[in-house]
Amino acid sequence: MTEGTSTDISALIGAELPYLRRYARALTGSQGTGDRYAVATLEAILVDRSVFESGLSPRVALFRAFHAIWSSAGSPVAEEGSDTLEARAQVHLSGLTRNTREALLLRTIEEMRFDQIAQIMTISQAEAEELVEIAMREMERSVLGRVMIIEDETIIAMDIQSIVQAMGHEVVGVARTRDQAVALGDKERPDLILADIQLADNSSGIDAVNDLLTLMGDVPVIFITAFPERLLTGERPEPAFLISKPYLEEQVRSAVSQAMFFASTESLAA
Structure with a gap:
């Protein structure tokens, strides 16, 4: 990859990074934890930029790279015995259908289309729509x-x-x-x-x-x-x-x- 291409990718990432950080904060419930996932995503892109050569929009490509990290690491786990909001949240989160919260945040907070959510999470559009519907139903009654x-x-x-x-x-x-x-x-x-x-x-x-x-x-x-x-x-x-x-x-x-x-x-x- 040429230096010019690398510079272009950096500019594209820079424009979308505040929104990735917002999503990561909402997903993890913590600015610090969210930013650690965002940093890990940037580090992964430095090693392998292929996601930006896949024909996806820059925003979808960046969020897809994030989800590769997120999926491999799993949801953050609260410390045993902790009674913080974040710790109590994990109890509720453990009862939610897998992947629903991610799809819901992408749809509502980041205003992604269902086809974009499908690309980010590497699922079908129908699955993305179903996950959002399930999430809304489960979280509203929680x-x-x-x-x-x-x-x-x-x-x-x-x-x-x-x-x-x-x-x-x-x-x-x-x-x-x-x-x-x-x-x-x-x-x-x-x-x-x-x-x-x-x-x-x-x-x-x-x-x-x-x-x-x-x-x-x-x-x-x-x-x-x-x-x-x-x-x-x-x-x-x-x-x-x-x-x-x-x-x-x-x-x-x-x-x-x-x-x-x-x-x-x-x-x-x-």
Whole structure:
């Protein structure tokens, strides 16, 4: 392979890497673990670049290389005796049909087409569609809880509330500012937080979430924002679940179902 070709591949990977890292975080429930899988993928590509010569799109090729690593290594195993969110999640994950979570994340969080999922996971398109359907059904009934929404746009807040309630969860309230969010969280102690980044009084949803995590400890968080690039810099801890506006209902349903039992709650820098 020529130096020019190698440079071209590096540029293609660089453009898609933030999204691979997002997927890896959501899949593993941890930024650190997800990034280790992403690094292992890059190392494998350095040794064998053939996946980028297979006629696949650069994004599909990169995710396919990741899945070769992921499939050979298996899902991360929680340490014995651990009682973290990540450890408790493994109990739930062990009951899910094999490969369903991967297919669901590719479909809903990364917005892949079913034919692309099939290429990434080396299965048929029909199998990919079936895996996503099974995953949605299994994960939605796995955990129900109390959800808090931080969103300053009334129509969007109402839409998110409707989606969450239709899934069987209880919405404990909607906050429009950082101060309202902290007060509501302190009072209601929700099981899950859905948060926008930019709030009504120009306060920060990131700051609100950090305040709440300091106050309540481990609570899964999903960011739904029109500014995802603010949380995909690689320069600070990043959320396992990040949905871009405008969102699809199935994206919210997928993220909520998973984050209730498997999410990173690392503090975010302002």
